[in-house]
Ligand SMILES: NC(=O)C1=CN([C@@H]2O[C@H](COP(=O)(O)OP(=O)(O)OC[C@H]3O[C@@H](n4cnc5c(N)ncnc54)[C@H](OP(=O)(O)O)[C@@H]3O)[C@@H](O)[C@H]2O)C=CC1
Ligand SMILES: N[C@@H](CC=O)C(=O)O
């Protein structure tokens with residue numbers, strides 16, 4: 001049996017709980033030995049020797065993290081998981097730097113990690129390397145983070161397979177943000193009528209953005225993904241060494257809250273309309289693109305014009321597109337599809353859990 005403990009039942013964590021609860025109730029998945037035994041948010045926590053029932057997961061707010069549950073304490077949470085008889089995986093569904101910094105401690109206790117949180121893999125290179133060292137042996141604890149790039153799309157597994165089989169990465173280029181994909185697919189297209197701020201509001205309401213959409217528009221979310229791709233490809237990239245184009249209007253960079261940012265963004269609709277008009281006048285559209293260049297081991301994140309017949313110009317919805325140009329794939333290997341949203345991100349985490357379960361949970365039911 002693989003014990004699963006979820007930190008952060010928010011948008012993504014909540015969708016994962018729904019998928020796991022549906023799994024527990026479905027005879028189709030009866031052979032998969034996964035049990036949810038822990039849940040913690042910023043206020044309350046619960047760790048149980050016996051798996052939570054699907055009905056409790058369906059109503060976790062009152063049945064698992066209700067007022068009688070103990071106050072949240074991540075150190076105790078991890079200690080209790082580490083003492084369980086079967087292997088346990090901590091699923092970090094926060095976007096917290098502080099939580100990410102705890103991964104080495106958890107790995108040292110033998111806990112596996114699966115996460116959509118990009119911080120551990122894109123902050124200090126030393127943290128990333130420590131995590132790699134602690135999760136590098138075949139029998140030891142493992143770390144899976146497919147959902148950190150392209151949500152559930154098989155991006156990191158593809159890159160990792162290319163690298164591990166000895167291919168040489170020439171370039172990884174793509175649209176790595178569901179938010180920025182949605183924004184520019186809808187705003188920068190011939191005949192489009194929506195204002196920029198309206199597109200941002202829809203992206204936020206659809207669950208594509210980070211909790212503060214400025215973390216998407218300032219390029220940091222894409223830069224983190226470019227750094228993660230660069231690191232998985234074997235380069236010591238960091239967001240501090242990338243050229244990043246920040247498209248948050250200067251006057252809104254320092255405003256105190258995401259709500260204030262959203263309410264003032266319409267003041268800048270004319271600015272974005274002008275940029276867009278200039279691109280359309282040259283037969284091009286605007287797209288926000290990240291790139292890892294294998295030859296220079298450098299990366300960039302920028303708003304660029306693409307002609308209408310370019311694959312990036314015809315992207316739909318919040319789709320991501322990632323093109324791997326390698327020695328074996330001079331015509332790039334392309335991964336494309338929904339790259340943001342709660343359900344597809346939870347799918348990416350769930351598929352990581354199945355991999356951990358197949359490696360460490362089977363036979364221990
Ligand atoms: N949305 C998407 O399409 C994608 C998101 N991701 C990533 O998924 C992660 C989750 O995003 P999302 O679900 O939107 O975030 P939310 O803000 O909706 O949820 C965050 C959750 O984390 C909890 N939390 C925060 N800090 C702590 C802490 N110190 N201890 C315990 N719990 C804590 C919050 O608890 P409380 O409610 O009590 O505050 C909340 O339940 C992020 O890292 C994001 O980058 C990755 C790919 C795609
Ligand atoms: N805010 C991000 C969510 C996934 O990483 C995005 O828009 O892609």
Ligand code: NA
Pocket residue numbers: 146147148149150151152153154155156348
């Ligand atoms: Na992915």
